[in-house]
Amino acid sequence: MANIPWVSDYEAALERARSERKFVFLDVFNPG
């Protein structure tokens, strides 16, 4: 089973994406 290392700090993710020349993959979910 894969374990996607989701993060919840949006601003940190944008900065990481900038430094790694990647995109941000945003998933909004409902646990129900």
Next chain:
Amino acid sequence: MTYPQQAVADAILAHAVPVQFDNSKAENNKFLHGIHHIWTPDIRILYHDGSELYRWDGFLPPPEFIARTLCGFGMAYLRLKRFDQAEACYADALTRFSTTYAAPEALYYLGVTRYRRDPDSDELLKQWDNLRSRYPLSEYRVKQSFKELP
């Protein structure tokens, strides 16, 4: 169901930093209001300035999800004029997931990508011709149908 699949994780992590928001948590309401969130799963591919490059809503099983994700990253690269990476995403979608709902989109934009990289090539019409024969009932066939007019 979809995310635990290794191939799904690989498709996301190859191109992006994964961020998740739970829409049942009040602390997320301000952010979700700001992005006009309405339904889940709500998937966005964002540039590092926060601008949206691709989006879709709703559950997809793993093969459909990966193909849609590849189309998403393909479009994201294409909008940034990173043509080689866009081409690789669309070609991968067509090679591994040619029977998915996203495949016609991949073929349509494979032609667009190659044309935008080299306007002198015949790749746009060549790929759109492939689209007409491989996916004749798709919406993307309709999108190039002006080329079929006499």
